[in-house]
Amino acid sequence: MGSHELTPSRRGRGPFYWPRWILLLLVLGILAALTPVFLSGVATATVPAKNQYVPQTRTYFIGADEVDWNYAPSGKNQITGEPFDDAAAVFTQQGPDRIGSTYIKSLYREYTDASFGTLKPRSAADQHLGMLGPVIRAAVGDTIKVVFKNNLDRAAAVHVHGVFYDKRSEGAPYDDGTGPADHADDAVAPGTVYTYSYKVPDRAGPGPMDGSSVMWMYHSHTDEVGDDYAGLVGPMVITKASAARADGTPNDVDREFFVQFKVSDENASPYLERNIARFPGNPGSVDPASEEFGESNLMHSVNGYVFGNLPLDSMTMKKGERVRWYLMGMGTEVDLHTPHWHGNTVTALGMRTDVVSLLPATMVTADMVPDDPGIWLFHCHVNDHISAGMLVRYRVIDADHPDGGNGNGNGNGNGNGSQSGHH
Secondary structure, three states: OOOOOHHHHHHOOOOOOHHHHHHHHHHHHHHHHHHHHHHHHHHHOOOOOOOOOOOOOEEEEEEEEEEEEEEEOOOOOOOOOOOOOOHHHOOOOOOOOEEEEEEEEEEEEEEOOOOOOOOOOHHHHHHHHHOOOOEEEEEOOEEEEEEEOOOOOOOOOOEEEEEOHHHHHOOOOOOOOOOOHOOHHHOOOOEEEEEEEEEEHHHHOOOOOOOEEEEEEEEEEOOOHHHHHHHHHHEEEEEEEEHHHHOOOEEOOOOOEEEEEEEEEEEHOOOHHHHHHHOOOOHHHHHOOOOOHHHHOEEEEEEEEEEOOOOOOHHHEOOOOHHHHHHHOOOOOOOOOEEOOOOOOOEOOEEOOOOOOOOOOEEEEEEEEEEEEOOEEEHHHHHHHHHHHOOOEEEEOOOOOOOOOOOOOOOOOOOOOOOEEEO
């Protein structure tokens, strides 16, 4: 007992060794299995993938310009096709003590180069922007430079949302603990030029539940309330690098629309006194404190248009196209908006819907594949805003039957879809 002496059966078993040819086969099999992995890693590290996006610097020349803007350039209610009724005339009719539908505004406009001598024409795809500034585009990894010239008679700036910037490109005046060198961007003096620079890191691009692109906005923050109501607002789009075309547009989208819903309070515009002096028939009879006068200057607008005056030609798409809507709100506590599409649906925030919600400075991206041809209403669903004219139309054309189906027409009489509010 307790002995570890080998028994006859144990003596017959020695250590077991695999035959060398089997070991060789096992080694060769492992090497063959791992070779594609090694080669793939080497190729990825040394050879750029086909169609891999190459980051670039995108430069925009943007001026802040004073313009006359007409919220209702056609002179009639394009939703009804009739002259303005008494309710609409509150906001659109010029009179002895009423401004009417045309106001002095400040708008961001794009120029061709740093001379700021020639406006860059808006493409057909951008005609719907109305009073919004030019679309600033980039892909994740890019750098954006905005060369900004202030052509106004007061200070203005550019403040962007979403992208990465340092204090010299924030464009907002407040006590942030920095010195004078970091505040030149906050209030660009009249007649001067300032260059803003922004990086576009991953956190500025689409998130886990977003599509291939996301919208941000830019606006003047020098006198944030006054500058907003003057009109200094524009859209910015950042596209996922793997989904970006050379021009920065998302390659899985056929058409884009940028839409701002806002009660533009012209009473709070820095141009109120000048508008009173210029447009009413008898400026001396205007009582700025009058409730009726104040109401007449609340322009319930979509991209700067009321009562359907946003040109229909600029809001036209084809059945089956992949359409992306970028929606934004600005304003004050009355600017709770519920944009609603008649005729078609969208997906927004991961849900199928035909209504989205906007608050001031919120941004929503909605995707549509229109399947129902026709001319359709697109409006804020807040009752008071409907009555005040926050409505436009959009059109879906059936490419196989361009002249038929559900009321397709030839527009709203606003001509060729140009910037009809600019003079």
